Amino acid sequence: MATKNYADAMLDVLTLCMEEDPTFVVMGNEVLGIGPEAVQFGAFQEKYADRIYFPPCSEASYSALAAGAAMCGQRMFLHLGLAPFSYPAFSTIASEVATARQGSGGRVSVPATFHISHGLLHGGASQHSESPMGMYWNVAGIEIVVPWEPGDLKGLLRRAIRSDNPTLVITHAFGYGTEGEVPDEDYEIPFGEAKVKREGSDVTIVACSMMVAVSMAAAEQLAEEGIEAEVIDLRTLVPLDERAILDSVAKTGHLVIADEGRLRCGVASEIAATVAEHGFESLKAPPARVARVDAPVPGNAVQEAFLAPSAEKLVAAAREVVGGVPARA
Amino acid sequence: MATKNYADAMLDVLTLCMEEDPTFVVMGNEVLGIGPEAVQFGAFQEKYADRIYFPPCSEASYSALAAGAAMCGQRMFLHLGLAPFSYPAFSTIASEVATARQGSGGRVSVPATFHISHGLLHGGASQHSESPMGMYWNVAGIEIVVPWEPGDLKGLLRRAIRSDNPTLVITHAFGYGTEGEVPDEDYEIPFGEAKVKREGSDVTIVACSMMVAVSMAAAEQLAEEGIEAEVIDLRTLVPLDERAILDSVAKTGHLVIADEGRLRCGVASEIAATVAEHGFESLKAPPARVARVDAPVPGNAVQEAFLAPSAEKLVAAAREVVGGVPARA
Amino acid sequence: MTWDKAQRTAALESMLTIRRFEETVVGLFLEHEFMTHFHLYIGQEATGVALMEALRPDDRIATHHRNHGHVLARGADPKLALAEILGRENGINRGAGGTMHMSDTDRGFIATSAIVGGSISLATGAGFAMKTQGGDAVAVGLFGDGALEEGVSYESLNLAALWELPVLYVCENNSEGALGSAGGGFPTSVSAVGDLTDIPRTFGIPVETVDGRDPEAVFDVASKGVAYTRARKGPFFVHVATARYAGTQPLWPTLPTGETDISMAWDDSGVSGEHEQWYREHDPVLGYARKLLASGDVTQDELKEMDARVRERISEARQFALDSPRPTPESALDHVFA
């Protein structure tokens, strides 16, 4: 067990794949990010130079290339860059990747792994701040992985590449530097198993990706006020661990969802709807969605912060839901 | 007041626009559909031939063309065809069209009108059956119109083309033939005003587009069982008439949402979440989402029907929510 | 290299099989046996048949909405293909694909995409896999001229050229005499590029144009391209020129030329009217039949027997499809994920 960051965790997995499968390929415009972490990537890049591809800036086609290759059994880790750069590939992902298996009666499989970085960048402005979990979740037919801890990233990424289904791995752009305990050995984490990051009896905070860290910070503040929050890290959206969410809400009776994506039809909406539908009896108060405010992101940190979900907003929301138990009609 | 279908209603508006604005343009791969209604479009096409453009099959660029032209004040009705054909234009819509105004501090406007046809086609299979309302609703910065009645389409389309904001008009592929009362005069219907299609005291059924007709059929069946359903036609998603929904649920205490889009992060999820959050006290039972089952669509009517929301499913859902008032923890 | 007598007659029979199949599809649609829009391969039979002859069983293929002829030419059973179009449980893809997505993986079809630009881009990926995984199998991408209007196609050609991928791009240009928007259809080939072959050439991809009515010509060009890309010299582009069939309009094609009368191959009397030019010059089935009659490869009687055989086979397929069970509703979720 060593303390590693995202980039390390990714390298662990990609190295394992390169070693065990001589045809494994890594492709991307700037594979492990283009910031400092690109340096960590250096040695790996040299060692496997012949199996690392830097495609032209043409996301629609190189994602289709990954899909077509996967249909022939090719395993590949494809990095599409920041989330918005996956939009030119949206048709490929939604109309080809997601539908191939079902549309062929199960005869064609697409064991491809796509990776994008999402999130607010403190001034990334209107075109570099996307968190499209909701949009992709509305596309049926792709597994969606949204890890936060580097250790989870390692196990989930390993599973994603082994999976015979197309998998979209969404990490936070600020995640690369995030450190955490990462087991050295080779391991997989099954999809559909959320993780209780913190136990609590008063309110359940459901989150994914970096919102897990923000939720943990909020939980600490709430604890000081005597409110014990249970924090759930979804880890994967498809499949979704509904059980974990419903069990927790059954225990706490209160639900707050933290989502860096936009409010409407986002992850927070889906979790709130799912609990309202299947955990209605457990709810002692309305669920609260703390998501990105519905607007494109202005290019300055001040206005960005206004739109962003935060520990403060989570604390306020948790206080409110725990505080008032509204009368039932 | 005359009985007209979608195509007629569209022609009414497009003709008005052509007449009042000599620079108005209509563009699209198959403007008013390519089925029988194309015939209705014939005379219009001849009369305004010089202002009707049939672009190459390149959605990303001709939608960007519409956006760039709109930034220069050009008014245009752009038809992208079936919903999935808008996916190659997803980057244009999400990264350019939706963000231009906010990203320029309000100095750039994009008064463009995009039109797509959505829905299950009785065998359209995995790539021609999209209902992407949820995905586009998660993109902030575009107004979204989802009319059902031809008369509403006329007034809302008129408003959409006049609007200084980018507007996405989503009609049902089977809508063209749908008939309804359409006033002859020129009129606008403001966005954000839902319509109560049927009053009822027992359960609120929220729907948009063709699900409005399906909900009305369900309401008739329910009436026979003594359950009075109130059917709400949202008409626009952005802006959303939350008031109308909350008021109705306050009256009925029960909510069922009909959505032809996929379940996860779809319209039904957003409505359920919104009511759970802001109308919690009104709910006497869990809200029920009757949406398209989360899966790509197989190319046969039998399996398609299994995935599709239907009057039967709505009736069953309504019966259940009205039937049992679960104990509150 | 040209075909011997056996190959020629086999090719003609294969072309005729596709023709009768498509005529049957139109009938089934008119009888409301399926409801969705579809596309006919009529007029392009020579291309599918000749191309598949030039391929090896282990080569991979991605095709598009106009796929019936490709799947049949590659040897798929008409029974299963018709059952698929009718959405039946025992169809090639368990009825989940329907007319637009027949993907016969046993015959190397990796995908059949109805999204314009889909097959050309997916085939590029198949080529990448063929190269990465060793061996000398190649990938084939079948698409129409309209696909060259989508940006993803340019991107794909760039990728294939950059990485010297073993991909044979086959563009079936059926826009000569296209109805285009005038007929309420899709205006295809709306391109400022006068000669579409300039597109692959821009990326340094060798390209050849061939007459889509002549299966032997298509076979020779396709074989040349396959040999080139199989030798790992990079991608090759075949531009097939075919006249657009008069019945080809979205959404619902028709049979304005009627059910093909094979006797027109030797009996001129009925060859007249609005579609005379089609019967005389464009119809690849009649054209090739005339050629084989002239060369003595087949006799009138043999042609009649062939037609009877084919009709028999297709009507059996039709009955098989109609008798086939529909999938159960619940099975709709069986194949979403592996």
Add this chain to the structure above:
Amino acid sequence: MTWDKAQRTAALESMLTIRRFEETVVGLFLEHEFMTHFHLYIGQEATGVALMEALRPDDRIATHHRNHGHVLARGADPKLALAEILGRENGINRGAGGTMHMSDTDRGFIATSAIVGGSISLATGAGFAMKTQGGDAVAVGLFGDGALEEGVSYESLNLAALWELPVLYVCENNSEGALGSAGGGFPTSVSAVGDLTDIPRTFGIPVETVDGRDPEAVFDVASKGVAYTRARKGPFFVHVATARYAGTQPLWPTLPTGETDISMAWDDSGVSGEHEQWYREHDPVLGYARKLLASGDVTQDELKEMDARVRERISEARQFALDSPRPTPESALDHVFA
């Protein structure tokens, strides 16, 4: 047609202004006055300045992430531009655009897109509007060589050629000596098209290549293109070749060549070291200064005065930006919808 003395010195001063502006931007970043990634126009100043000289006030422009120089060359106030980059309330776009989206609508900028392929496609739309709305204004699309890797760019050229839209496409190819992936950066110009000018040519769009270090050469070619498209003969493509600045790498550019020392234009002594070639051959500011010294259009003293004037102006702008108010948090929702 060439410039007179006044135009030349004005062009040089404009180029120097952009240079000092960019040097200041790097400083502000290092001082953490803004946090996001950004792009410098260093090495490309001649293009922006000359191009804008060739345009009319009513012409429309769409540009991309490397836009600082374009906006300044078109006459934007450095004060407001720097305030924008720092995300301040009184910036060109109220601080909502930042470094990557400065859109000065008063100067005809309709959009500044940081999505590769965005500006070329939006400019095509502006051209459509210019044509439809009458008059003889033209649209200009500024983009890099990397944009020619995106399919939407091919599609856009096709549209402009098909409909003879009045669009001047200006591709600033800065990939000569690009660091590419080796430097941890974006490998741009990953294209199988050896000569990028073959791309517009394929669509029948006239194209000319020009040396991006020479403002007068750029002006002449741009003027020719503008005249052509203003006369409604269709789109025109200008391919500007510039060496990539050594400090240009994503995400955070640097100043490896240091703050520009204008005296290098006449005093050779300091011109040496790793970047000697840059100082001698590539730097368009030093190069043009030398040319004007040689032609006698300016004297050393005038150059020193000019530099002092520019430094003064930019440092005032810097102070103005730093003193500018930040937008209020709530105002984040003011401009989502009209």
